[in-house]
Each structure stands twice: as C-alpha cells, then as structure tokens.
Amino acid sequence: MAPRVLISDKISPASVKIFTDRGVEVDYQPDLGKDRDALAAIIGQYDGLAIRSATKVTSKVLAQAGNLKVIGRAGIGVDNVDIPAATQRGVIVMNTPFGNSITTAEHAIALLLALSREIPAADQSTQAGKWEKTRFLGVEITGKTLGLIGCGNIGSIVSDRALGLRMKVIAFDPFLSHERAQDLGVEKVELDDLLGRADFITLHTPLTEKTKNIVSATALNKTKKGVRIINCARGGLVDEAALRVALDSGHVAGAAFDVFSTEPATENPLFGHPHVICTPHLGASTMEAQENVALQIAEQMSDYLTRGAITNAVNFPSITAEEAPKLRPFITLAEKLGSFAGQLTETGITSVRITCQGEVAHMNTRALTSAAIAGLLRPMLADINVVSAPSVAKERGIVIEETTSEADSDYDALVTLTVITEKLERTVSGTVFGDGKPRIVEIKGIKVDAEFAPSMIYVANEDKPGFVGSFASLLGEAGVNIATFALGRLSQGGDAIALVQIDGTVSDAVMDKVRKLPQVRMAKPLAF
Numbered sequence: 001m002a003p004r005v006l007i008s009d010k011i012s013p014a015s016v017k018i019f020t021d022r023g024v025e026v027d028y029q030p031d032l033g034k035d036r037d038a039l040a041a042i043i044g045q046y047d048g049l050a051i052r053s054a055t056k057v058t059s060k061v062l063a064q065a066g067n068l069k070v071i072g073r074a075g076i077g078v079d080n081v082d083i084p085a086a087t088q089r090g091v092i093v094m095n096t097p098f099g100n101s102i103t104t105a106e107h108a109i110a111l112l113l114a115l116s117r118e119i120p121a122a123d124q125s126t127q128a129g130k131w132e133k134t135r136f137l138g139v140e141i142t143g144k145t146l147g148l149i150g151c152g153n154i155g156s157i158v159s160d161r162a163l164g165l166r167m168k169v170i171a172f173d174p175f176l177s178h179e180r181a182q183d184l185g186v187e188k189v190e191l192d193d194l195l196g197r198a199d200f201i202t203l204h205t206p207l208t209e210k211t212k213n214i215v216s217a218t219a220l221n222k223t224k225k226g227v228r229i230i231n232c233a234r235g236g237l238v239d240e241a242a243l244r245v246a247l248d249s250g251h252v253a254g255a256a257f258d259v260f261s262t263e264p265a266t267e268n269p270l271f272g273h274p275h276v277i278c279t280p281h282l283g284a285s286t287m288e289a290q291e292n293v294a295l296q297i298a299e300q301m302s303d304y305l306t307r308g309a310i311t312n313a314v315n316f317p318s319i320t321a322e323e324a325p326k327l328r329p330f331i332t333l334a335e336k337l338g339s340f341a342g343q344l345t346e347t348g349i350t351s352v353r354i355t356c357q358g359e360v361a362h363m364n365t366r367a368l369t370s371a372a373i374a375g376l377l378r379p380m381l382a383d384i385n386v387v388s389a390p391s392v393a394k395e396r397g398i399v400i401e402e403t404t405s406e407a408d409s410d411y412d413a414l415v416t417l418t419v420i421t422e423k424l425e426r427t428v429s430g431t432v433f434g435d436g437k438p439r440i441v442e443i444k445g446i447k448v449d450a451e452f453a454p455s456m457i458y459v460a461n462e463d464k465p466g467f468v469g470s471f472a473s474l475l476g477e478a479g480v481n482i483a484t485f486a487l488g489r490l491s492q493g494g495d496a497i498a499l500v501q502i503d504g505t506v507s508d509a510v511m512d513k514v515r516k517l518p519q520v521r522m523a524k525p526l527a528f
C-alpha cells in the first residue's frame with residue numbers, strides 16, 4: 001500500500017506532484033493544522049505529516065499518530081513540534097535548514113532599511129495626503145555598526161549583505177569560530193560588547209533556554225542610546241514589554257519585528273508605537289523560498305517513506321538513498337545483537353561499546369549504534385525505538401563508545417557489541433551473509449554460527465560429554481521440536497555455548513529442567 005502524507009499547512013501545492021510522482025498519496029488540507037483537535041482526529045491515518053509553523057504537533061496529537069513515521073517541516077524552526085514526544089514514538093522529524101535562509105536574511109535587511117528611513121510610517125502619511133517632509137529624518141546605515149546575535153546560516157547571509165551596504169558587522173555567537181568570523185569579515189565579540197557598540201541589533205538564533213529573553217531589560221540598559229532592534233528569528237528572544245519601555249523612553253530609537261512571543265500576534269506590547277514596524281512572520285514568505293522548501297521537504301519525506309533515506313532529520317543521523325539498502329540488513333543485525341545482549345542482561349548497564357569492522361565500518365555507524373541500543377534496552381523499556389534510543393541511553397547515564405576498524409576477522413563485515421553491566425562484560429558479534437540475513441557468529445569469544453529466530457534457547461555450559469544428548473531428549477520429551485542447533489566452545493572441556501532454534505515456545509518448567517542439567521551454567525529462552 002502506498003504511504004500516505006497529510007499536508008496540514010500552507011505549503012506550496014507544487015509539493016503534491018513531487019509526492020505523487022514518487023508513489024506517495026497526499027491529502028492537501030492547508031488549513032487543518034490550525035485546529036489541533038481536527039488534526040488529532042485524523043492523524044492516525046497517515047505515515048507522514050508535512051507542516052510549516054501554523055501546525056502545532058503536540059504530544060496529544062502524537063498520541064493519536066499510530067502510523068506516523070515522519071514529520072517534515074517545510075522551513076527551519078521545529079519549535080512547533082514536540083521533538084522528545086516524536087522521538088519517543090520513533091517519528092523522524094526533518095526540516096529544510098537552508099531553503100528559506102536567503103529570503104529571511106533579505107527580510108531582516110528590508111526591515112533594517114525600513115527602520116532607518118521610517119518607510120512604513122512615511123508611506124502611510126504620504127498616502128493620507130500629509131506630505132510630512134520634515135517629520136521623517138532618517139539615519140544613514142553606511143559606516144554604522146550592525147550587531148548580530150547568532151551568526152549561523154541566516155546571520156552569516158545578513159552579515160554578507162550588510163557588509164555590501166558598507167556597515168561594520170560584529171557578532172555574538174558562542175559557536176562561531178574565529179576563523180569563520182574572519183572568513184565572513186565580521187568581528188566576533190561578547191554579548192555585552194555587542195550591546196554597547198551596535199547601532200542596529202539583529203537576532204538570528206533559535207529560541208532555547210539560553211536565548212530566551214537574551215535581549216532582556218538588563219541587556220537593553222547596556223545598549224547605545226538610539227539603537228534599533230530587528231527580530232526575524234523567534235518571538236521570545238527579546239523581552240517585548242521591556243523593549244516597549246525602552247522605546248517609550250526614547251532610549252531605543254526603533255524596532256522591527258517579524259516574530260512575536262505569542263503567534264498569531266493579535267495584540268502585543270510593541271503594537272501601536274510610532275517607531276515600531278511589524279510583519280506577520282513573513283521572513284520565509286517569498287515565492288522562491290516557499291517553492292524551495294516545499295519541493296525539498298516533499299523529496300525528503302518521499303525518500304524516507306519509499307526508500308528509507310534520511311536527510312536533515314533533527315532526531316536521527318542522515319542515511320542516503322544509496323546507503324539505505326546496504327545499511328538496512330546491518331541495522332537489523334545491530335538491533336538483534338542488542339536484543340540478544342539485552343535479553344541476557346539482568347543488572348544495570350554502565351556502558352556499551354560498538355565496533356564496526358570491515359565494509360560496515362564505512363557505513364553510517366551512528367545509525368547502527370542507535371539500532372543496537374534500541375535492541376539492548378527494549379527488554380527493559382518496551383517503548384524504545386531506533387530514533388529515541390541514544391537519548392534514552394544518555395538519560396540513564398549509559399556511556400556509549402563507537403569504534404571502527406578495517407577487516408581483521410574471517411568476515412568482510414563484522415559488528416561487535418560489548419555490554420558492560422555492574423556485574424559483568426558480555427560480547428557478541430554478528431555479520432550479514434550474501435543472502436542478506438543477519439547471523440550471530442561469536443558469543444563471549446566462542447565461535448558459533450546461527451541465524452536469529454523468533455524462538456530460541458541460549459545455553460552456556462561446560463564442554464562435558466552427555467550435555468547434547470540429555471538436552472535434546474529433555475526438549476523432545478517435552479514436545480519441543482529443535483529446528484536448528486548451533487554449538488561452540490572455547491576449548492576442549494572448557495566454556496561452551498548452544499544456540500538452539502525451536503518451533504513454538506518452551507515452558508518455564510522445561511527451562512528449569514534444562515538449568516538443572518549438570519553441565520549447564522545458564523540457560524535462557526530468547527525471542528527475536
């Protein structure tokens with residue numbers, strides 16, 4: 001059955017053709033996203049949800065999204081999606097991080113120029129027949145200092161355009177390297193320095209715990225008298241009430257805002273001030289940007305739903321369409337190796353090491369690690385999935401180590417998982433044969449060769465005569481049919497293991513009898 005996608009926001013209809021050409025069914029309901037209850041009522045029917053900023057994907061909506069595999073944001077900010085809730089449900093959240101950056105940077109520059117010459121107010125007055133030539137005395141921007149708070153994709157384009165307008169650009173961004181700042185032609189400064197020197201301040205950071213109210217009342221007190229402030233990033237970066245006070249006192253000469261702490265903004269402390277310019281979150285609204293982000297998100301979502309490729313996901317590593325078919329069996333292998341270790345683990349896990357050798361070392365090992373962790377923790381946490389696994393492991397303080405090396409074994413590709421618990425260290429290795437089936441090839445350093453099966457029994461025993469006979473007869477007497485039987489041992493008379501595939505399940509009573517066999521150290525039923 002073709003995957004189904006709901007478009008619940010005003011995304012360019014050009015996206016519909018991209019989806020359908022790639023074999024994805026589309027339901028185009030661009031106004032639905034504003035109504036959370038209506039969205040929750042139908043979301044269960046879809047594999048994908050394509051949105052802009054008007055659709056709020058809350059945990060309540062996600063709770064109804066039983067089939068949802070991917071949320072695609074035609075744009076940059078994903079703050080309207082409950083990412084932890086999506087991650088917990090295994091839903092990939094992807095965006096288009098560059099598709100509207102130029103357009104948004106141009107909006108910031110447009111607001112900067114409009115602010116410096118009071119263009120909206122002058123327009124209104126002129127069209128009202130007032131001809132107030134002396135009322136509007138602007139400021140020149142050449143030679144003025146522009147302070148960027150945030151110098152990522154959009155901030156750096158703004159800096160490029162501002163330098164072209166002969167401004168001096170200074171930037172506060174803790175993650176901006178000095179080399180990058182030098183390449184951009186901007187001076188990297190601390191926040192207080194920026195506040196004290198800038199004639200214009202423009203914000204280009206996401207809204208986080210650290211950036212919320214980054215331009216607070218205290219910060220505003222540190223700014224130059226006559227400063228002008230532009231916010232095209234996110235509402236909440238500037239304390240709007242404090243800014244209104246600073247505008248009223250004349251300390252701040254003007255402000256141009258495209259984004260507001262509450263949206264849609266029908267009322268706001270900034271509204272009505274003569275030196276404030278507002279636009280209704282139009283930063284990304286150009287024909288070009290909307291076409292870019294719509295086509296891009298439709299391609300990304302279709303690629304994921306039909307080919308397993310992951311691009312620009314905020315909660316999972318990228319996997320290309322070419323990589324996906326090669327990676328898939330190894331993801332299954334990693335998850336099953338994790339599951340093997342997880343089913344045997346009875347005490348707290350402190351760390352996990354994943355080693356990828358040979359051709360698998362050149363694949364997307366982060367995706368394999370996520371799969372192994374998901375398999376490992378699933379016996380303890382039923383809801384875990386490949387997407388949520390790394391964050392769940394981190395929350396539980398499990399240290400994850402990932403290493404790669406060239407082939408150094410009997411196999412072209414080998415994945416080894418070592419799980420260290422409070423009591424012991426357990427190592428298990430596997431590979432994928434030419435038939436695409438994952439196999440377990442080593443346990444605790446003992447060579448073995450077994451496929452993963454829905455119902456298995458794992459036995460650790462002493463390599464002593466009589467074990468195989470008595471174990472097989474015990475199962476036979478209990479009516480349990482053995483499908484395959486894999487044996488391995490470290491040395492003659494030493495540690496040995498048996499991995500047995502059975503038809504159906506085995507009762508606890510039979511397992512107890514197995515454990516009582518004199519050669520048996522440990523026995524456990526496993527399910528894959």
Ligand SMILES: NC(=O)c1ccc[n+]([C@@H]2O[C@H](COP(=O)([O-])OP(=O)(O)OC[C@H]3O[C@@H](n4cnc5c(N)ncnc54)[C@H](O)[C@@H]3O)[C@@H](O)[C@H]2O)c1
Pocket residue numbers: 076077078097100101104149150151152153154155172173174175176204205206207210211232233234258259281282283284285
């Ligand atoms: N108005 C609109 O329509 C519109 C359109 C597109 C994007 N946006 C918003 O613009 C913002 C920037 O987008 P982008 O694509 O440039 O993002 P980006 O991730 O490329 O850049 C963000 C920058 O902020 C910096 N940063 C993070 N924390 C910081 C802090 N505490 N102090 C200073 N800098 C910090 C980061 O290091 C990064 O360089 C986002 O909030 C995005 O949602 C708005």
Ligand SMILES: O=C(O)[C@H](O)COP(=O)(O)O
Pocket residue numbers: 052053054074075076077078100281282283284285
């Ligand atoms: O984060 C974004 O991409 C912008 O805020 C644009 O949002 P919009 O696509 O909903 O206009």
